[in-house]
Amino acid sequence: MALVVQKYGGTSVGTIDRIQNVARRVAKTHAEGNQVIVVLSAMSGETNxxxxxxxxxxxxxxxxxxDVLVSTGEQVTISLLSMCLQSxxxxxxSYLGHQVPIVTNSAFSRARIEHIGDEKIRADLDSGHIVVVAGFQGADCNGNLTTLGRGGSDTSAVAVAAALKADVCEIFTDVDGVYTTDPRIVPEASKIAKISYDEMLEMASLGAKVLQTRSVEFAKKYGVVVHVRSSFNDNQGTLVMKEDSDMETVLVSGVTYNKDEAKISVMRVPDEPGIASRLFLPLTEENITVDMIIQNVSHEGYTDLTFTVPHGDFKKALKTVEQTSKAIGAAGVLSDENIAKISIVGVGMRSHSGVASKMFQVLSQEGINIQMISTSEIKVSCIIDAKYTELAVRVLHEAFGLGDQGAESE
Amino acid sequence: MALVVQKYGGTSVGTIDRIQNVARRVAKTHAEGNQVIVVLSAMSGETNxxxxxxxxxxxxxxxxxxDVLVSTGEQVTISLLSMCLQSxxxxxxSYLGHQVPIVTNSAFSRARIEHIGDEKIRADLDSGHIVVVAGFQGADCNGNLTTLGRGGSDTSAVAVAAALKADVCEIFTDVDGVYTTDPRIVPEASKIAKISYDEMLEMASLGAKVLQTRSVEFAKKYGVVVHVRSSFNDNQGTLVMKEDSDMETVLVSGVTYNKDEAKISVMRVPDEPGIASRLFLPLTEENITVDMIIQNVSHEGYTDLTFTVPHGDFKKALKTVEQTSKAIGAAGVLSDENIAKISIVGVGMRSHSGVASKMFQVLSQEGINIQMISTSEIKVSCIIDAKYTELAVRVLHEAFGLGDQGAESE
Structure with a gap:
């Protein structure tokens, strides 16, 4: 007998019909001899x-x-699903966040889970209940309702799975699993059978919107096996789990892209201590997240500084940087909104050299100029002209044999 | 500085515009130097x-x-009103039932309040907050959400007023207060300036649907002064409060009617010990509430037994009684759906004789036959043919001078 946590998103519980579908799937899992905890989002559209x-x-x-207002959405779905299962x-x-309890800090609308009580749920599971938990919500230690931010239900599910030591946390979504790249760009993109937490984190934050980043961090911290799968069929999806030796034999697990960034360069910045902080502090104060930062070696006491920001913050960031630039005596500011970030991700890179240079070579063969480069242990990202995005994704996917790997893992 | 509890029903918070109106009224009360606790229902239509x-x-x-499902309604309105006041x-x-806490028993969907914590609300009031409490809901001692049944928000308001020792509990509704009778029947009906708890209980349960009966019981038990008033104007409404000497000078405070009953008579019942219980036990088991019961003195070992039940239960009750009637050897069952109960209510009756006989005389002068009579210390009820309802109400209202009394109290 396994303990299974199943999470269903807003689309899966968007109508009474769909809630009844979810009930049938939950019932099937229970009938197969498993203990089941279900975590639900609000009906799609309800939060909006x-x-x-x-x-x-x-x-x-x-x-x-x-938070008091928006946490009513899951309260509706958990009661309806419970009624459905009972019928x-x-x-x-059903369990609301504060009933579990899911204890969070007091950062309303973006709270972080601090502790989850397992006693009440455990007792209900042991007496044969299917337990239905409201995702997205919790309560702080003073009993104030809190929510975890958009997509927080994934995090709720993984956290409940961790607290109850579940065998698997199944995240039901509208795709079959995690793919080697976006199938809309590369039709040969294949489903990844299993992927490590670190790879998934890179994939998630780089643009593959299957799982909330925080839920993956949580899964990694507590070693929760996450199974990303479709709510529309019974296919095996993608297992997100601890790195194993199989994974290391794969050089590159996926190719991702992100068109949602813009580039700002500050030219001829006096290369003095404290200059970088004078440049970035005003951006931090405006809550603008800076992604890649490149500073070249200086010539004659001056250097060029380039960085990227989200498109949505571009105008605000540019204005701020132009002011700071004058104040610190830089020569001027250049910017470019038409860029894309292309990344390759894979734990195999750690033990294999030459992955980055292969990426550069592949892009260069297609005449794609690399404007910025950033690397971590398990990923290489390049900023290129946005118009080459699809081409770059296709050739990299091909060059690293991801279509083939996918075929094997099916 | 007074502590005022204000309760607004579903119609008063049915739209954002109306919630903003409520906010202005609450703000005005606060600005006049009062501490204010607001108790809200769900937006009208939402619970349905x-x-x-x-x-x-x-x-x-x-x-x-x-209860988990329907208690989301008030959660929405309390957060919206709080935002409105803050803006x-x-x-x-805002406070949900379980946050106050409003502790109830575990009778879901018809829970009774057992205890209300006052510490958190008191602290917020003392620090200058307007406190907004969800009506209708509470939680049992295991943290399960409960609701108090339809109209339970009145009870929540009175209970919170009792726990916090408020100076007054204002119930805002769509009428100006409690009237001497239904103004649709008697245009001269006048607003009652003040009425005792016992009178209000009789009025409420006899058909004047201004206040939930349970909220009046609660108010009586804890001595809460309830002010029933209109949310559409600033007029003084009706104070429901402890009996005082003024009230006793009024013989009759109001005339009420109830057309929602039907009459069943069991003929020639053998007058033996235990017969009544054999007749009524099956009705109790079917959750049918029997109102008036009349048993005449017996003749030659037989008696006739007549009682009334709600219209909605009439068919079921009749079927059951016909079966029981055979089993106990009665002669037969008669029934009549076209009846009405007319009542006069007043604490003054206690110290004045002749009120009942005046009622009988007034009805008789109009040729209205009295089919059944039932009395308590402060009310007299008569069952008459339904077609005389309006006539009976008018002549009684006139005979006991209620139009005049109203004029004085305006």
Whole structure:
């Protein structure tokens, strides 16, 4: 008998019909002899509707009250699914975040889980109940309701799986699993059978939007095996798990791209201690996340500094940087919104040299100029002209044999 | 500085516009130097919408899950009102039932309040907050969410007022207060300035649907002064409070009617010990509430037994009684659905004789036959033919001078 946590997103519980489908799948897992904990999101569209009501009142609603408002969405779905399971003859019981309890810090609307109580759920599972937990929400130690931020239900599911020492945390979504790259660009892209936490983190933060980054961090920290799979079929999906020796034999697991960044260069910056912090501090104060930063060696006491920011923050960032640039005596600011970040990810890189240079070579053969480079132990990212995005993804996917690897792992 | 509890029903918070109206009224009370606790219902229609979702799944949803579902309604309104007050510059904080805490027993969907914690709310009031509490809901001692049944928000408000020792509990509704009778029947009906708990209980349970009966019981038990008033104007409404000497000078405070009953008579019942219980036990088992029961003195070992039941239960009750009637050897069963109960209520009756006989005389002068009579210390009820309802109400209202009394109290 295994303990299985299943998480269903807003689309999967968007109507009564779909909730009944979820109930049938949950019931099947239970009937196969497993203990089941279900974690649910709100009905799709519901959270936006509630946010709309709040915006009618004021542009920037109070965080505490905002969490009270939006956490009603999951409360509706967990009670409806429980009723549904009961009407099918199963014992079922819903749990709100504060009932579990899922204890978080008090950072309303972006709270972090600090502790999860397992006693009440354990007792219900042992007495044959299917337990249905509200995702996305918790409560701080003073009993104030909190939410974990958009997509937080993934994190709830993994955290509950960790606390209850579940055998697997199944994340049901509208795709079959994690792919070697975006199948819309490369039709030969293949589903990855298993992937390490670190690779998944790189994939998630680099643009593959299957799993919330924080949920993967949580899974890694507590060693939770996450199974990303489709809610529309019974196919095996992708296992996100601890690195094993199989994984290391694969040089590159996936190719990702991100068109949502823009580039800003500050020219002829006086190369003095403290200059970088004077440049970036104003951006931090405006909550602008800077991604890649490149500083070349200086010539004659001056250097060029280039970095990327999200498109949404570009205009604000440019304005700020132009002011700072004058203040620190730089020569000027250049910018480019038409860039893309292309990355290759794989734990195999650690033990194999030449992966980065192969990437550079492949891009160069296609006449694609590399504007910036950034590397970690298990990934290489290049900034290129945005118009080459699809081409770059295709040739890299091909060059690292990802179509083949996929075929094997099917 | 007074402590005021204000309760607003579903219609008063049915749209964002109306919630903003409520906020202005609350703010005004606060600005006048009072501490304010607001108790809210769900937006009108919202609870029905949620119940509709549950009914799509099954006809008889589990009580525990039902309460989880329907208690989301107030959670939405309290957060929205708090945001609204904050956007106007006031400090405001919402409280769910379990956060107060409002501790109830575990009778889901019809829970009774056992205890209310006052510490957290008191601290917030003392630091200048307007406190916004979800009506209708609580939690049992195991943290399960519970609801108090339809109209339970009145009870929440009175209970919170009792726990916090508020100076007054204002119930805002769509009428100006409690009237001497139904103004649709008697245009001269006048608003009652003050009424005792016992009178209000009789009025409420006899058909004046202004306040939930349980909220009045609670108010009586804890001596909470309840002010029933309109949310559409600033007029003084009706104070429901402890009996005082003024009240005793009024013979009759109000005339009420109830057309929602039907009459069943069992003829020639053998007058033996235990017969009544054999007749009524089967009805109790079917959850049918029997209202008036009349048993005449017996003749030659037989008696006639007549009682009334709600219209909705009439068919079921009749069927059951016909079976029992045969079993106990009665002669037969007669029934009548076209009846009405007319009552006069007033604490003054205690110290004045002749009120009942005046009622009988007034009805008789109009040729209205009295079919059954039932009395308590402060009320007299008569069952009459339903077609005389309006006539009876008018002549009694006139005969006891209620139009005049109203004029004085305006």
């Amino acid at each position: 509707k509630l946010v709309g009501l709040a915006k009618e009142i004021c542009e920037q609603p109070d965080d505490r009250e905002y 099918m003859g199963y014992k079922a019981k | 919408k949620l119940v509709g979702l549950a009914k799509e799944i099954c006809e008889q949803p589990d009580d525990r899950e039902y 106007m510059g006031y400090k405001a904080k």
